[in-house]
Amino acid sequence: MLALRISIMTKTETYPLSNLRYSRTILMVFSTLSLFFVKDLSQNTKETGTGKWRQLADGWIYLWKDSDLRIISMMKFVSNIGEAVWTGCILFGICERNFA
Structure with a gap:
């Protein structure tokens, strides 16, 4: 409907959305x-003590x-906490309104 309105307003031919999906x-x-x-140009030498936990610790x-x-990691950690709180608040409001 929006594409039809835009094509009427601009008087140009619109392309269907399926062409975008194909491309x-x-x-x-x-x-x-x-x-x-x-x-892969890396050397595949297996060192001792390179388990998953050691890689995580490194x-x-x-x-x-x-x-x-x-600094970047701390900023991202703090922003993720804020995003989780806002998401929880919004979901709580939606659930309270719809299921109460």
């Missing part, structure tokens, strides 16, 4: 297939040592 699907398939041609240690990443 987006084609680009997604192309990008997925192109990943098969990416070569990541947290690196995050704590780098001041820029630490």
Whole structure:
């Protein structure tokens, strides 16, 4: 309906939404297939003590040592807490209104 209104107002031909879906699907398939041609140049040497927990600990240690990443992580952590609180408040209001 909105596309019809826009086409009447601007007097231009509108394209159906399905063309956008097809082009987006084609680009997604192309990008997925192109990943098969990416070569991994890293050395596959297995070190001792490189389990999942050790990798996780190394990541947290690196995050704590780098001041820029630490600031960004703290900002994101605080913003996520705020987003969770607002989402909970909005959902509580919707549920209270609809199910009460």
